[in-house]
Amino acid sequence: MILAGGFGTRLRPLTLTCPKPLVPVANVPIIRRIVEKLPDDVDKVVLAVNYKLEQLRDYFAHNDVGREVVLVEERQPLGTAGAIKNVEAEVDGPFFVFNGDVLDSLDLASFRRFHEKRGGLGTISLWEVPDPRHFGVMEMDGERIVRFVEKPQTKEEAPSHLANAGTYLLEPEVFDFIPAGKAVSVERETFPALLQAGRRLHGFPFGGYWVDAGRPDTYLHANETVLHAAGRKVLLGPGTTHEAATFDDWAVVGARCRVGAGATIARSVLLDGVTVGARATVRDSIVGPGARVGDDAVLVECVVGEGAAIEKGLLLKNVKVDPAADAS
């Protein structure tokens, strides 16, 4: 199952017009990247959805991902564990849980083999972080998790540098530990309750990459990481044209974009159908679908909403532009 119901507030204005799981990373919607790496014998994908459910439904109606996809609606956001409980009727065996905004190089086949060998009610993927203060951190006894510390205030308070990487493999018995119909957090409530009840949870550290695409800076980092993992620096979508533009460091350009003569795109993402005028500069920025950047405009550390227009010659630094707005 994929947790795909949050509002994605930190990724606004992109998420004002598109649910976060459908926001493309390196030109492929995040949720599609998650589904495509599932082991072949995963036969069903259950999405726990509330915000912008219709857009997600529409996407899967028009895009065959080779598996049965079921959307389960939450009338109100139930939190991560509440969302898991809410899909109970759709699940009849061990199941993976994914965050709809995380991309990583976790090898799901090894993860599953580890879980099957160790037993217990669940296995949690772990990612080593230099500074554990912003993460859910594990205290381990060998491969067993013995305590969860959510966002330790100081580095000293953190029992390890192993953070919850957001992918789980759970046994259906976990459902019995989640109260129905109310908001519950799996990280803060359910996992600690399982340990308290003497049930076993294991941790599975992995290497490679792990990126959370949930904030503008981490979203850019996610694009860069996926691009580099594919051995590329620049990605241009189908139907995109440019006239002697400069792509600096790395750049992701969606489908049907037009980049004008002498423009510079540096460490940035242009989503589908963006127009960038002649000699314009887009640096460390995200430009939403169908937005237009005028000639000679300069965007630095900006997030431009879908269909917005940036006046020619305008200089914007660290600005969020609403969808369909006219910035002049």
Ligand code: GTP
């Ligand atoms: P922010 O508003 O920017 O914090 O983003 P978010 O709402 O997506 O929250 P967060 O990044 O913490 O969520 C992590 C993952 O869990 C995302 O894939 C969300 O879609 C999902 N998620 C968060 N809360 C809920 C919920 O109440 N229900 C469901 N179904 N999914 C949720």
